[in-house]
Amino acid sequence: MTRVQLEKVSKVYPGGDEPAVADFTLEIPSGRLVAFLGPSGCGKTTTLKMIAGLIHPSAGRIFFDGEDILPIPAEKRGAVMVFQNYLLFPYMSVGDNVGFGLKMRGVKKQVIAEKVAEMLALVKLPDIAKRRPTQLSGGQQQRVALARALITEPRVLLLDEPLSNLDAHLRDEMRDLILSIQRELAVTTVFVTHDQEEAVLLADQIALMFDGLLMQYASPSEFYQRPISERVARFFGGLNFIPAQRSDGLVRTGIGDFHFDAAHDEQAPSGNTVLTIRPEQIRLNEATEVNSAAGRVRERIYVGKYTRYKIALGEVEVEAVSSAELPDALGVGDEVRVHFPPDRIWVVPA
Ligand SMILES: Nc1ncnc2c1ncn2[C@@H]1O[C@H](COP(=O)(O)OP(=O)(O)O)[C@@H](O)[C@H]1O
Ligand SMILES: [Mg+2]
Structure with missing residues (x-):
């Protein structure tokens, strides 16, 4: 060896x-x-x-x-x-x-x-x-x-x-x-x-x-x-990038402020940043209001094993997936709360 x-x-x-x-x-x-x-x-x-x-x-x-x-x-x-x-x-x-x-x-x-x-x-x-x-x-x-x-x-x-x-x-x-x-x-x-x-x-x-x-x-x-840049994240299929300001454990964006668990991670940049979260990590209509934002379903794409949603959050659009087709599945035009778990969001330099 x-x-x-x-x-x-x-x-x-x-x-x-x-x-x-x-x-x-x-x-x-x-x-x-x-x-x-x-x-x-x-x-x-x-x-x-x-x-x-x-x-x-x-x-x-x-x-x-x-x-x-x-x-x-x-x-x-x-x-x-x-x-x-x-x-x-x-x-x-x-x-x-x-x-x-x-x-x-x-x-x-x-x-x-x-x-x-x-x-x-x-x-x-x-x-x-x-x-x-x-x-x-x-x-x-x-x-x-x-x-x-x-x-x-x-x-x-x-x-x-x-x-x-x-x-x-x-x-x-x-x-x-x-x-x-x-x-x-x-x-x-x-x-x-x-x-x-x-x-x-x-x-x-x-x-x-x-x-x-x-x-x-x-x-x-x-x-x-923990992608090091937006380009790296995109190469690995990342789709959601939201302009942000990060100071310590808080990431401020145009659609709200998000708690950030990886704040102690030295790889995570501060200041002018971009918040990123993978589509499969976004949760929809969770009970909690923490780390969430209100949006509306713009597009729904049934892929079989899962469903993809494009969701408008004010000026920002994110993509999320739900692993199963629920009986009360979301339709286009429906209101939805998107939840970004604090241990799943990440920031890259702007
Ligand atoms: N023998 C060579 N002479 C001149 N340029 C080369 C030669 N081999 C590769 N290159 C150039 O070096 C760069 C890297 O090539 P390469 O190592 O083959 O990339 P990859 O394997 O990632 O596709 C490319 O721009 C390529 O055109
Ligand atoms: Mg090669």
Whole structure:
């Protein structure tokens, strides 16, 4: 198990004006799965390649267990990368693909064969060692690529959007497989994705990147409850943003004042802020008047499992969901009291 640290890592490609990655600092605890999440072009693959040793940073340092690994060439780092498009050797059998890393190290044939069988069983693909990659489905090829990476017992496993070429049900299956293998082997893993849900389902910690910069590094639930900015909150599906003034435990807005439980949290900004609350955290027509505001239903969208409401609160509109369709469900035009639980509201800088 290996702890990975990046310290002010930057990459400027030749001819590039803006750095592809700038001042990237983070620590990946040993044996954990961290997701690099962000829109296309934000620098995820570049960062992964710098950890793998496939490209060299323009500045900064990278450590494995405290050791500076930048002078160490890719093949000796013990970090292996699995690419989005698998990159299997088409003219080699599946078995030879998987065993390739061991063959390069001069491991005996018999030992390689045993290890290959073990790896193919691990990725739940027994009995296909003799086939060619072209005879496999995309999902199977991705598993072979994973087996090929794992056979060398890497210190660090780097997965670059491994699910994005798979269709929906295969994606779920492969995601669960990756998670169970990662937990079983406890190999330090970086999983790159642009899909927020995928990151949340898989990762112990998420590193959210925009424009080459690390925006927030936190657990999945912190991204929902403690986003660092409105942009981060919106990336995670946040919809409700109300201009506010916060002083200590009170958040003042145009639709009323709200008590704020997380006032002691150092991440919560003061003064000119924006109150945010997730649609599923808003309660409708609670008995209490505290932390509530009067509004009117403007739109009602039945989604099946739940109902979405757009609610006008004076000048402000918020979205709320109710988990079940109640017999006395709210209709468009109905008056409604929205309640923001003090432990569910959050503030971000204006
Ligand atoms: N080899 C390269 N030469 C020049 N620019 C590159 C190269 N690879 C990536 N870039 C640029 O660096 C930025 C980050 O790219 P990348 O790391 O591939 O992002 P992501 O994986 O998040 O989509 C993008 O603006 C991209 O165009
Ligand atoms: Mg990429």
